[in-house]
Each structure stands twice: as C-alpha cells, then as structure tokens.
Amino acid sequence: MQAVILNSPGGLENIRLEHLPDPGKPGYGQIRVALHATSLNFHDLLVASGAVPTADQRILMADGAGIVEEAGEGVSEFRPGDRVVSTFFPQWSDGTPFESVGDFRLTPGDGCDGFAAEYVIRPASHFTLAPEHWSHAEAATLTTSGLTAWRALVVDAKLKAGDTVLTLGTGGVSVTALQIAKSMGAKVIATSSSDEKLARMEELGADYLINYRINAQWGKTVQDITNGRGADVVVELGGPGTLAQSIEAVSIGGHIALIGVLTGTEGIVPTAALMAKQANLKGLIVGSRRMQQDLVRAMNQTGIRPVISDQFYGLSSLGKAFQHMAGKKHFGKITVEW
Incomplete structure (x- = not known):
C-alpha cells in the first residue's frame, strides 16, 4: 500500500x-x-x-x-x-x-x-x-477540529439558545463553532484579520463581524455589541496574544474555551480581570469517543456540512x-x- x-x-x-x-x-x-x-x-x-x-x-x-x-x-x-x-x-x-x-x-x-x-x-x-x-x-x-468545536460549545460551555458566542479566526474550529452555534439558536460574533474571510463568515450566519487587525481593542467592541453583557462563550484560539481581549469580551460568569496557542505558549494572564469577570477559563484538547458519537448524531440531525x-x-x-x-x-x- x-x-x-x-x-x-x-x-x-x-x-x-x-x-x-x-x-x-x-x-x-x-x-x-x-x-x-x-x-x-x-x-x-x-x-x-x-x-x-x-x-x-x-x-x-x-x-x-x-x-x-x-x-x-x-x-x-x-x-x-x-x-x-x-x-x-x-x-x-x-x-x-x-x-x-x-x-x-x-x-x-x-x-x-x-x-x-x-x-x-x-x-x-x-x-x-x-x-x-x-x-x-x-x-x-470531524476527528480533531469538529470535535474540538463541539466540546468547547456543547460539552464544556453548555451552550443554549439565546447565548452569544465569540469566535476567533476562520480556521476549521472557528467555522465549525459558528455552524454549531447557529444551529442551536445562538448569536455569533466572528473575528478575523481579513474582510474577505469575514464576509464568508457572514454568509455562514455570523451576526456581527470584527476585523481585529483594524480594531485592536475588539474586546471592548464585543461589550458594545452586546450592550455591556459580553459574550457568553469565547472560542479562544490565539493564546497569550489574544487572551486579555477575550477576558475583556467575556460576560460575567461566562466561559472561555482555550483551544489554541497560535500566538505562543506562554504569556501574561490578567488574573484580576478574570477574577472580576468570575469567568470559567478552561483548556481543552479535542475530546472522547463518546463525545464524537454525540457529535455525529447532531450532524445527522442538523444537516450541517463542513466548509x-x-x-x-x-x-x-x-x-x-x-x-x-x-x-x-x-x-x-x-x-x-x-
């Protein structure tokens, strides 16, 4: 072979x-x-x-x-x-x-x-x-990015209809997270450094778009979009270079799913801000076989297809x-x- x-x-x-x-x-x-x-x-x-x-x-x-x-x-x-x-x-x-x-x-x-x-x-x-x-x-x-998005939103964050989800970037995890969140009745704020990619996220159902290359303080923008509430769930893929803005963006008692380290593996965490938000910051790497079986059933039910x-x-x-x-x-x- x-x-x-x-x-x-x-x-x-x-x-x-x-x-x-x-x-x-x-x-x-x-x-x-x-x-x-x-x-x-x-x-x-x-x-x-x-x-x-x-x-x-x-x-x-x-x-x-x-x-x-x-x-x-x-x-x-x-x-x-x-x-x-x-x-x-x-x-x-x-x-x-x-x-x-x-x-x-x-x-x-x-x-x-x-x-x-x-x-x-x-x-x-x-x-x-x-x-x-x-x-x-x-x-x-499905194996890696699909299951990662599913676990972040559904298993760990217990996503429900009416929640607001913030996704970082337009890779496989973020795109799948957008699709899952919309299928469950959530609002989605998408970020990217490319207006062209943001336009594609909008076509997939993103409710709000932020170009983080133009808007470095996108955490405050998320607060403005949500009338001061913040995002209930943040799909965080950047790591140390974006975590401070994600903490700014998350709601009181919200959930930050730390999935990626695209900006590095170590950095300063604004712990006082995280404590003040009383937010849950949880790292994760993919998920279990049972989670994947649940994801497959959900895909069969919703009709979502990968991009x-x-x-x-x-x-x-x-x-x-x-x-x-x-x-x-x-x-x-x-x-x-x-």
Missing part, C-alpha cells in the same frame, strides 16, 4: 510517499479500513514541520475517514461497507480526561502511526460511524497541502482525498 511518512528530524521537505506492506487481515476486536481522506490540523503541521518531534518514518495525520473492508471476530459495532471516521484519543472512550490523554503518545500521526495511508487495521474502538451522506473528506474534518477549502490535494501532495496551510490563506478545512 501507499502511505505518507515523515523522515527524521522532520520538516516539510522530509515528507515522503512510500510503498509499505499491506497490513493484512484484522484480528480479534479489530477492523480493516480502506482509508480515503484526511484533513489538516495545526497539530499535524507541528509534527510535519518538526516542531513536535516524532519517530523516524512516522505515518502522518491524526484524522482519517474511509470504509470498513473487514471486521474481525468479536466486532459487533461495525460491518463491511460502513463509513467510519477515526478518533483523536483512541484510548479515551468516555468520562473525564485521564493521564494518558495529557500527552500525544497514543495519538495517530504523533505518538503512533496515523492515517495518511491506503489501509489500516485498528481496534474497532478507534473509530466511530461517520455522519450520514457526508463525503470521506467531510467526515475527516472545505476549494483547493484539491491527493495523498501524494500532502506536503503541498501543508505548505498551503502554513501560508494561512485558506478558509475552513484543508483536506486530502484519495
């Missing part, structure tokens, strides 16, 4: 398409999946670029979607022909996070081989069903897809399909 591997020490120039042995037949509790798509996430970019070291000749990518070809003995959840999508933390089936979820040792494409391959054999519990009528490329967006970049990439051009991602010109999700 063909697979895309990363040669040590990492770097986009060290991504290679290789021929590897077919994985064979599934054992007890396993399924064999013919993979057809993956989607790119910031975490994948960190691994591919060498910023996050991994083993030599690691098969890349945390997200994978495809079709079950064969189910081993003891598997009752899936059967041949089922369309499935991978899980980010295959060891986290349900409940609260535990020790091995605190790092990426068992995360595909990082601590173990990922899904940039034509076939895999994995325990059945490493997959869920894909949403009905979604393409493989659409389904592949995918209009530039096509095949398995052999994964390196070019990462270059596109690094250029930060895309809107929504970059996917690779084969």
